[in-house]
Amino acid sequence: MTDLVITELSAGYDGHTVLHDLDLRVESGQLAAVLGPSGCGKTTLLRVIAGFHRATTGTVALGDRVVAGAGRHVPPERRRVGVVPQEGALFPHLSVGANVAFGLGSPRRHRDRVAEVLELVGLRGYQKRMPQELSGGQQQRVALARALAPEPAVVLLDEPFSALDAGLRAEVRGDVREVLHASGATAVLVTHDQEEALSMADRVAVLRDGTIAQSGTAQQVYAEPEDLAVALFVGEAVLLDATAAGGAATSWLGTLPIAERHEGNPDGSGVAVVRPEQLRLTVTADGASADAQAVVGDVIFHGHDATVLLDPVHDGRAAPVLSDKGRIRARVQGAAHVRRGDKVRIDVDGVARFFPTRPDGSHTLSGVGDVPVPWARDGAVEQPSRAGLADGG
């Protein structure tokens, strides 16, 4: 089908710039997720792609068609860009069939196409129902079917699952992903939920302050974040005060190998980042407490795995851990083998990411609040909540 290429895009409202110099490329048939916190400009980006909002500068091209930029503004109805808004936004006065047929010509002539896309989203025979007779998940599927029916060049999904409850969300996500792949459509999903982005998308683009901070496969973005903020945003992380030298970082957890970065790893002080699932916990014998590095403060059971919050055993140095108010977050498979009060030793699997301190002194040991992370508050770095932030930007 069509690839989507956005070049040096800027857009805003009333002189207030929301997006600036944004570049994004989505290959034909791929599902890309634009991940970002509230207010980062995700929705504005979608609206510019769809044609609801005019870009100030830059271009948006669908295949070889420039739809925005260079003095052109193709109106939304001529872009062939399908939109699945938040909460579906079905036309309440039209039946499911009429909703799906809306973008086609006469509903009568396109009866087959309506049936086909409804079947694709698993709602065969729902043509006569009214939107309010459907559950939230079904409404979302109808919205997707409606967007897919006219065979758009690109489908845009704006936080499409935020209104669904957790169980339903996982199911619908999977279905939508499958349907999108089956239809072969190029798709852009906008979300603030890193799990959603990582699990659904072929490509994840992290949007921060109106521009793309990093873009790559889900694995790349998760395992090789470009900077601390991205590292924090795409998943849980343990931040450690560290000093790098010769491809290894020395931190409170010992000396950790550092992943290669293409710009190279300068020596010096900075922050080492490991993912909670990289930590392996061993309960120390009672007699060998000198061996212990931390005491289990809390165990949060998730079913498939568990989060263990550990209080480091200090040796006089201040705040060796920069995340979770000085606690260490670890993830262990299955039922936790540790209990509150256990003394544990911590080993690290794999490599850590290291981000050197910038010349201006930010993310030094004493100034955790200076870490350039938009959601850092109260002097400690909070993990973005799994349940998702209140609202999409």
Add this chain to the structure above:
Amino acid sequence: MTRQAFRRLGAVAFAAALFVVLVACGTDVTGDTGEQAAEEGGGQSTLTIYSGRNEELVGGILEHLEDTTGYEIEVRYGDSAELAAQLLEEGDRTDADLFFSQNAGALGALREAGMLRELPERTLEVAPERFRASDGTWVGTSARARVVVYDPDQVDVDDVPGSIDELVDETWEGEVGYAPSNASWQSFVTALRVLDGEQAARDWLMDFRANEPEAFESNTPILEAVDSGEIALGLINHYYHQAWVTERGAGAVNAERHHPDGGDALGLVNVAGVGVLDTSEAPEAAVHAIDFLLSGTAQQYFADETAEYPMRQDVTSTRHELGELDELPGPDIDLSRLSTLDDTLELLRDVGLSS
């Protein structure tokens, strides 16, 4: 297509059909005006009358006018003053041929704007001189008199006030009913100003007010109050009383009326009148129509149906006890001068009698 879509389509179709029907009928209602325009150009047999006189009062005689003259008559009813304002706005583009007014004031306004045509002497002379314009631009068609109605159980006929001075005697404190918003009451005050001057009028109104008169909404409640003995005296137009007497029989009405004979404004006799618009394309037909309104038939109609005084002395009402117009002891006043109502209202406001 879903059932619902059909329902909606049906509703839209219904609305559209309704609209078409309404518009079609609309043209139906007004369609005859088109024909009228055509005829005006040719036969000139259509007359448009702007009537400030109520349809209930003159509708019958105007129909009769159509039958008698063979002219097609279009009547536009409204308030005399508002129709005068409308005619002033329409200016020389008006379709109106005749203006039939409830009072001389509205006719005076049109005359001052130069919109009325001088009537032939033959037409004018049917009405007594005091009931027509000095320059012959309008002529009265019927007259009404201000009277004092009284409760004979409380007041002897000889004691009924016959002049403005007698009316403000302290005997009548709290006993006089009047209708402050009524046009005829306001005409009376205008006449008072014209006849006695501004200061005298103001002084009299102060005295009147000091006597604590009873304010009523209109003439009929005054009559009811006098009839029931609630108050002793009431200031109204003669025909309200006469209509009651005729409708209920003389024996059933307690209140009686007295024509003030002091020669002052209290016994003012006012007219309804008619004039021809200067721009009329059928002035002769219009004059014809006026002649008809002054004819025996029409004058008899006014005397019988509206209980007003006919202009013609040879007409006597067959239904009402009216007496003779020229025997009415009203004041001698140029009725065209009664068009300064705004000064009257200001005076009434100043004195505190307007509400």
Add this chain to the structure above:
Amino acid sequence: MIGTQAAPPPRPRRPLARALLPDAVRNAPLLATAGLGVAVLVLIPLGYLVVRAFERGTDTFAAHVFRERTFDLLLRSLTLAAAVTLACVVIGVLAAWLVVRSNLPFRGVFAVLFTLPLAIPSYVAGFTWISAWPGLAGFPGAFLVLTLVSYPYVLLPVMAALRSTDPALEEVSRSLGHGPVRTFLLVTLRQARPAALAGALLVALYVLSDFGAVALMRYEAFTVGIYTSYRASFDRTPAAVLGCVLVLLAVIITVAERRARGKAALTGQARVGAGAARQPDIVPLRRARPLALLGSVGLLAVALGVPLASLGRWLVSGASAQVDVGRLLSATWTTVQVSALGAALTVLLALPVGVLVTRYRGSFSRGIELASYAGHALPGITVGLALVFLGVRVVPGLYQELPMLVLAYAVLFLPLAVGAVRTGIAASPVRLEEVSRSLGKGTTITRLRVTLPLAAPGIAAGAALVFLTAAKELPATLLLRPTGSSTLATELWTLTEVVAYGAAAPYGAMLILIAAVPSVVLGHKLRSRGRDSEAGG
């Protein structure tokens, strides 16, 4: 005011000429043109007023404006408008809350009955009160009558607002320790505020422009001053000067209302997608229930009972009461016809204005909306004479024909429709329109297939409101009706003028009956709105 706007921050790479145009004109040239056309149309009376007011020079104008009497009239009109508006807001909000949110017995019946006084012309209500209690003349009577006939202007929008408010907010308030009364004051009232303000604006403008009630009550308000000028001196200049002042007053009030209303009123209230909006909870009145019932019955007794009883008395006692059925039916048909056409045209003209104000906010749209309110503040005779002046000169073919009268209704009652259309369109989420456009439908088709159906209940309510108001209209109808045709209002006027109350009663009853049909529909529609809108219009 129109065409200017607070300059948006400069946008790069845009030709200067385009940048100077208001946003609305740039983004929706057709719509903006239509809106401008409507504004010009409804500003005709204003243009006429200016011509008349200044025809003898600015000195005369100033002399008439800066007179003690003008200030007296102004003060009286403002006092009356303020008092009536306040009373209407109190009555309207309370009554709306009772029928929507309380467990008042028979609240379904009350909901419909409460809206019925809208069907009673102010001159009929005024007459019944003054004839029964002459002592009411002056401010008390004018206040009473105008309050009783115009509180539904507040009641209707507040009912709609209360019905669509989110009960969750009230629950939160209760859970935070506020009692039911405090919650009502802090949360419920605030949610109803934009609706109440919009209603209050209509009431205030209605009071300023009403002539019937103030004339009957002999309260010398601005309109009485205007009428007196026409009637007493046959001089149109003072009347026009007063008219200009009245328009200025209306502009000030309209702007003030918009300031007070803020942006809240423009936010859509319809929910899409995730299931039906929850019906607001019913608050038990407990011990206050008999009192509320008594109050409701009392309100109906004075607002509806007194005029109806008096009509009934006329019917029974009138010696002249011989009903000419043919004449009655003919007047009824004419009334239905002109009012329906008036409602249709008014709504049609209100559509572009409503879309502009809700979808293309900015000074341009605000200016157009403001213009649409001009006619509503003017007494019918002024608008009537303006159209006489223009009609006879510009379109003599239409003068005193049906279209002219219908146009007069549109000029007079446009704000009623604009308000309703605005609410209706605000209820249609922008997001749905965007979805439609992304599905390949252009702006026009989107408006027809998405916005219009969703806004339909609001638009229908506006049409109903205009219909019943036009059915009652007298002064402009007298001036502009096709020669020889009569409406119920003109017949009523004809007959009451000659004190033939018995004969007039059937016309009054029929008028109330005709106007009651849309009132009942309005009341019922609003009562069942929650369910209806979900089932799709």
